[in-house]
Amino acid sequence: MIPRIYNILVKKWKTLKRHIERAIVGAFVLDKKSHTITEPHNVHYKNLQKCYLIAFYLSTFADWLQGPYIYKLYSDYGYTDDTIAILYITGFASSCIFGILVGQMADRFGRKLLCSTFGIFYTLCCLSKTSPRFIVLLTGRILGGISTSILFTTFEAWYVNEHLNFYKLPPEWLNMTFTKATFYNGLSAIIAGIVAQVLAEYFAFGPVSPFLFSIPFLLSSFLVIQSTWKEHPALPTKPVSNNWFSGLCDPLKLLFNDDKLLLYLGIIQFIFEAVMYTYIFSWTPILTNLKPPLGLIFSMFMVSLMGGSKLYASLIARHYYSQNLLIFTTILATFSFCIVTLSLTHIVVHVETHDIEPSTMKSMSLLCLSAFLVYEFSVGMYYPAVGYLRSRVIPEECRASLSNWFRVPMNIITCLTLLLNAGNRAKEISSLKKFQILFSLCTIMLVGAICVSVVFAKKYSKKIIHDEINDLRAGKSQSSETV
Missing domain, CATH: 1.20.1250.20 (MFS general substrate transporter like domains)
Structure with missing residues (x-):
């Protein structure tokens, strides 16, 4: 009985292993006539990518500036670890609850409009850090959660729609844009960490300084979106419901x-x-x-x-x-x-x-x-x-x-x-x-x-x-x- 079960398990494992190996390696196909996967030289693509990435980099740089000193700022204001945990949880809960509303509003009223509000909401979140009052910090975390939802969903949604539905560019070129976004986001994180430390400790401006320093980048992101982005909503494939709950x-x-x-x-x-x-x-x-x-x-x-x-x-x-x-x-x-x-x-x-x-x-x-x-x-x-x-x-x-x-x-x-x-x-x-x-x-x-x-x-x-x-x-x- 045991050898039989063993043989069945070995057979199943070999089958699973074969499927995984096939999935990882994939099939190799020839390059097609005009749609190459290498970096394209297309004016519309280059301009669209530049508009998107500049706004995205400014926004993520401002976000990274704040990361190293959030805990220290709350601690310096005299809050205990449990209270700080509540503030953190409020931010994620806000992203969870209000993020759904953000997505609905973006799809109904336009992604450019919601991405513009990101800079405003996150600026208010940064300004809230100048007050040691718990209710003000809590409100700031709620605004921060809403802003994070916009940054990591609506920015991408705007770009994908422009790329695929307005300019009709090949979908493979999206890979190049998202790769650049990830690579330079990592680089901006390193630079932001150094800048935050220099401001807070070398110049002794304190842990609130990175939050204030991020505001110009957030406002710059707002200006870039307003001046360079355009909104070309795709035609819906089915009637849009007027009922918000249904939507x-x-x-x-x-x-x-x-x-x-x-x-x-x-x-x-x-x-x-x-x-x-x-x-x-x-x-x-x-x-x-x-x-x-x-x-x-x-x-x-x-x-x-x-x-x-x-x-x-x-x-x-x-x-x-x-x-x-x-x-x-x-x-x-x-x-x-x-x-x-x-x-x-x-x-x-x-x-x-x-x-x-x-x-x-x-x-x-x-x-x-x-x-x-x-x-x-x-x-x-x-x-x-x-x-x-x-x-x-x-x-x-x-x-x-x-x-x-x-x-x-x-x-x-x-x-x-x-x-x-x-x-x-x-x-x-x-x-x-x-x-x-x-x-x-x-x-x-x-x-x-x-x-x-x-x-x-x-x-x-x-x-x-x-x-x-x-x-x-x-x-x-x-x-x-x-x-």
Whole structure:
């Protein structure tokens, strides 16, 4: 009986392994006549990309300026860790709740209008940091959550619509834009971290100075959007409902279409980004034994992220496909989290038996650092891949709405993670054991993401082939989409 079960398991494993290998490697296709995957020399494309990226870089630079000193500012105002956790949770809860409304408004009234309000809302959020009053800081976190939802969904929705529906540019060129956005976003994070530290500590302006310094960049983003962006709303494929509640919930029905591509992509995004925020709030205490210069470690992470985005661009130029690279990046992320989980387990076991040496602790921490660098590399590949795939499977009339719905589970998981870190239960168990449990759960979730991404890649490829056949039968020119 046991040998028979063993043989069945081996057979199933070989079958799964074969499918994963096929999905990662993909098929190699010849370059098509006019639609090349290399960087194009098209005036409309270059101008559109420049308008989008300038506004996006100004906005993300302002966002990165604030990151290193949020906790310190709240701490200097005299708030305890639990109160600071409430402020953090308010920001993510605001993004979760109001993000859905933001998406609905963007799809109804225009993405340019909502992207313009980003600069105004985030400026008010920064100004709120000048007051030590809790209610003012809480209001600022709510505005910050709304602004974050606009930045990471509506900016992309505007660009995709202009690229595909107004200028009718090849969809493959989206990969180049999203790769540039990820690469230079990592670079701006490094520069912003240095600038924030110089302002706050070298010039001794205090932790509020990076927030005030970000305001000119936010207002510049507003001016760029108002002066260079145009709004060309795509014609809806079906009548738009006047009922707001129906408008909010109707996009969810699309998740359960026959092919369920949207549902699978939403699950992948929710898992990957929920895990990412868990990592963001956990890497600093895990590396405490190394006593690292946090600025240097953060810069290393961003360089690794930039390397991942460059590899993605290189593989796309060699005709690998985004749906297959998404599988690869989830496998890479799972591998790195598995290494961290095993390292933390090793430390916890030896700490409980009181036989761990300082050199072993340091070695395990270094192993965790190496795994984190691998993970950041996978994040650099993830963002352009998922951005491109979103552009291909989300219907235009509800692009911003569905993009925000995709972020809802991620925000909920992030709030739960913060509650675990701040709650009394987290204090009753050892810190390392808590992180061991967190990373174990994240590893299991990422294994699930691998399985879902394999299914998504298979269904997505079939859909593209089906669409191309229909286009050929209808006498249309063949798409340059790769499968």
